[in-house]
Amino acid sequence: MEQKARMAEQFSAEKNGDIDCERVKNSDNQSMLQNESNEHSETGCMKHGIWSHEVLRDRESDSNSNADRNKIMRKASFKLSWWCNGENGDQHKHDIVSFERGNITTAERSSKQISLKWESDPQTVLILTKPNSVSVRILCVQMVRWLRERKKLNVYVEPRVKVELLAESSNFSYVQTWKDDSEISHLHMKVDLVITLGGDGTVLWAASMFKGPVPPIVPFSLDSEHFKDCLDSVLRGPISITLRHRLLCRVVRDAAKNEYETEEPFLVLNEVTIDRGISSYLTNLECYCDNSFVTCVQGDGLILSTTSGSTAYSLAAGGSMVHPQVPGILFTPICPHSLSFRPLILPEHVTVRIMVPFNSRSPAWASFDGKDRKLLAAGDALLCSMAPWPVPTACQVDSTNDFLRSIHDGLHWNLRKTQSFDGPRDRDL
Numbered sequence: 001m002e003q004k005a006r007m008a009e010q011f012s013a014e015k016n017g018d019i020d021c022e023r024v025k026n027s028d029n030q031s032m033l034q035n036e037s038n039e040h041s042e043t044g045c046m047k048h049g050i051w052s053h054e055v056l057r058d059r060e061s062d063s064n065s066n067a068d069r070n071k072i073m074r075k076a077s078f079k080l081s082w083w084c085n086g087e088n089g090d091q092h093k094h095d096i097v098s099f100e101r102g103n104i105t106t107a108e109r110s111s112k113q114i115s116l117k118w119e120s121d122p123q124t125v126l127i128l129t130k131p132n133s134v135s136v137r138i139l140c141v142q143m144v145r146w147l148r149e150r151k152k153l154n155v156y157v158e159p160r161v162k163v164e165l166l167a168e169s170s171n172f173s174y175v176q177t178w179k180d181d182s183e184i185s186h187l188h189m190k191v192d193l194v195i196t197l198g199g200d201g202t203v204l205w206a207a208s209m210f211k212g213p214v215p216p217i218v219p220f221s222l223d224s225e226h227f228k229d230c231l232d233s234v235l236r237g238p239i240s241i242t243l244r245h246r247l248l249c250r251v252v253r254d255a256a257k258n259e260y261e262t263e264e265p266f267l268v269l270n271e272v273t274i275d276r277g278i279s280s281y282l283t284n285l286e287c288y289c290d291n292s293f294v295t296c297v298q299g300d301g302l303i304l305s306t307t308s309g310s311t312a313y314s315l316a317a318g319g320s321m322v323h324p325q326v327p328g329i330l331f332t333p334i335c336p337h338s339l340s341f342r343p344l345i346l347p348e349h350v351t352v353r354i355m356v357p358f359n360s361r362s363p364a365w366a367s368f369d370g371k372d373r374k375l376l377a378a379g380d381a382l383l384c385s386m387a388p389w390p391v392p393t394a395c396q397v398d399s400t401n402d403f404l405r406s407i408h409d410g411l412h413w414n415l416r417k418t419q420s421f422d423g424p425r426d427r428d429l
């Protein structure tokens with residue numbers, strides 16, 4: 001109780017900007033932030049919202065930095081809440097199960113469209129662009145100029161993009177970037193909003209830059225001539241968002257003393273794939289769900305996918321397409337050599353363990369959102385569970401409408417010529 005009280009006091013001190021951010025950052029602030037939001041959810045003062053408050057001291061306060069870089073950069077705070085069927089209320093009916101007179105019932109489902117409402121104006125935007133695309137570069141130049149000149153925002157870009165902008169015009173000297181990749185781990189404490197210019201892969205790239213909390217991401221595809229209206233409404237808010245849950249993947253080597261002795265974890269937005277790589281042998285993967293044996297995968301491999309990734313590799317391997325707000329982990333085999341293997345969808349709270357048994361004829365390979373392949377030798381295991389840091393992506397309309405549009409327009413789901421009206425009829429029905 002004492003630790004909870006101290007944490008609640010620290011959170012409110014931080015909320016009022018009284019706390020020294022160095023101390024917050026030096027501690028394991030991820031779990032602290034996580035505990036604080038849990039703490040407040042227990043005390044009830046933020047039962048239906050998740051607050052994000054941080055007053056930051058710019059880390060690069062080195063001797064030759066200019067005055068404004070030493071000022072405290074205030075990250076915009078926002079609150080997430082659930083709208084109930086269009087009402088702009090904070091309350092939403094809990095999905096509770098009540099047992100009265102032998103009848104088990106659940107409360108009526110409320111709308112779970114999550115809405116982001118700015119509590120202070122966003123000040124800093126990070127723009128991430130798909131490389132080697134002329135149309136993206138043209139859109140990026142227009143967007144950076146508009147965000148700075150019309151919206152007076154600080155703009156961060158990747159070092160590559162800053163070079164491209166300066167090649168366009170020396171007037172882009174105000175655009176900020178970072179010197180080395182170690183600074184990327186602090187970006188989430190400065191950036192209020194991320195804008196991606198590209199496709200799904202650019203959103204994956206943006207998510208991979210944040211190994212903890214992720215700022216709201218506004219994905220722009222390439223045909224975005226109305227970007228000013230769209231960004232105006234995003235900066236003004238409130239905006240509907242989809243919280244895209246990620247999977248936390250850890251490799252545990254056979255030599256490890258216990259399961260906590262893992263290598264650097266990976267966070268995936270689409271899926272982790274365990275496959276046979278260049279080996280010509282079938283994989284032989286022993287799969288466990290919360291230590292219960294599930295099955296042994298003998299085939300080309302296995303995909304553990306998020307619901308956001310259900311329309312990517314998992315789809316190609318025969319998995320179901322699942323709405324991104326459905327909490328779950330897709331368990332999809334790749335070309336299993338079996339007449340009875342069907343994909344599964346497991347609950348979001350489980351830990352899945354994939355182990356390469358000692359009698360396997362060959363090692364396996366794990367890849368994370370299609371990248372960073374790691375060898376899994378006999379006795380090695382991959383642990384996969386839901387990560388505590390989802391990727392908040394801005395909706396064009398709302399989570400459901402956006403999902404249905406993506407499977408209709410992007411994947412042409414169930415696109416079929418409609419049967420003609422004329423023809424035989426069932427007269428006597």
Ligand SMILES: NC(=O)c1ccc[n+]([C@@H]2O[C@H](COP(=O)([O-])OP(=O)(O)OC[C@H]3O[C@@H](n4cnc5c(N)ncnc54)[C@H](O)[C@@H]3O)[C@@H](O)[C@H]2O)c1
Nearest residue numbers: 199200201202204270271308309311312313314316369370
């Ligand atoms: N056989 C396959 O279908 C296959 C094989 C390898 C990788 N992939 C997918 O490619 C992803 C990596 O994407 P990338 O852009 O970095 O590589 P990439 O540029 O090779 O893209 C592969 C394709 O997957 C699409 N894609 C990615 N995520 C998607 C999603 N959530 N829903 C629908 N389509 C999606 C991309 O738009 C692209 O068309 C991996 O996460 C994996 O899902 C698919």
Ligand SMILES: Nc1ncnc2c1ncn2[C@@H]1O[C@H](COP(=O)(O)OP(=O)(O)OP(=O)(O)O)[C@@H](O)[C@H]1O
Nearest residue numbers: 128129130131158198199200201202203204205206
């Ligand atoms: N900022 C970036 N830096 C490096 N690589 C990137 C960046 N943004 C995207 N990529 C990579 O570029 C590739 C293509 O990106 P993306 O899939 O977004 O483009 P696209 O193929 O036009 O979109 P889609 O696949 O949705 O049609 C992906 O493999 C992605 O990982």
